[in-house]
Amino acid sequence: MWTGFGCIVFGCLLIHAWWFETYTDSALASAWRRMSASWSPTRNAQAMLRPGVGLMSVFGGIGTLLRHIGAPQFLIFAFAFLTLLSLVIGVVYLLPLPLPRFADARYQYLKRHGLLDATGRPLPDEVVNRILAERGGDTF
Incomplete structure (x- = not known):
């Protein structure tokens, strides 16, 4: 039963870290x-595998707890399916597929700092780096 609680906590921490990286500019x-830059082999792994593993841990932990308390089999099966689906989606994005904008930390950073063109596409890297250097900020 402690495994279920541990999985839920671990998954929530992974999702929290991903959310902070993607959507905030805080010190954390x-x-x-x-x-993340030191261990993540690709941007896709950082953007999709981490929340996928986090959701897998949360759903798996809930499924484990439900099994221990004697929940109906269809409910346990539903959480097992969500667990595997989360992992599959995370692993599929290890392939060189375009990232969805909601999960791309670079796109969200550029959006927060007004570095998108009129159509919502990111400005070229050299323009972004020049603007950030003029503002005194770091390059992304």
Whole structure:
């Protein structure tokens, strides 16, 4: 039963770290980004695999707890399906597929800082780096 609780806590921490990296500019988000840059092989792994593994842990932990308390089999099966679906989606995005904008930390950073063109596409990297250097900020 403790495994279920541990999985839920671990999954929530992974999702929290991903959310902070993707959607905020706080000091904690900067720290998470620096740590992620050292282990993450690709941007897709950072953007999709982490929340996929986090959701897998949360759903798996809930399924484990439900099994221990004697919940109906269809409910346990539903959480098992969600667990595997989360993992599959995370692993599929290890392929060089375009990231959805909601999960792309770079796109969200550029959006927060007004570095998108009129159509919502990111400005070229050299323009973004020049603007950020003029503002005194870091390059992304």
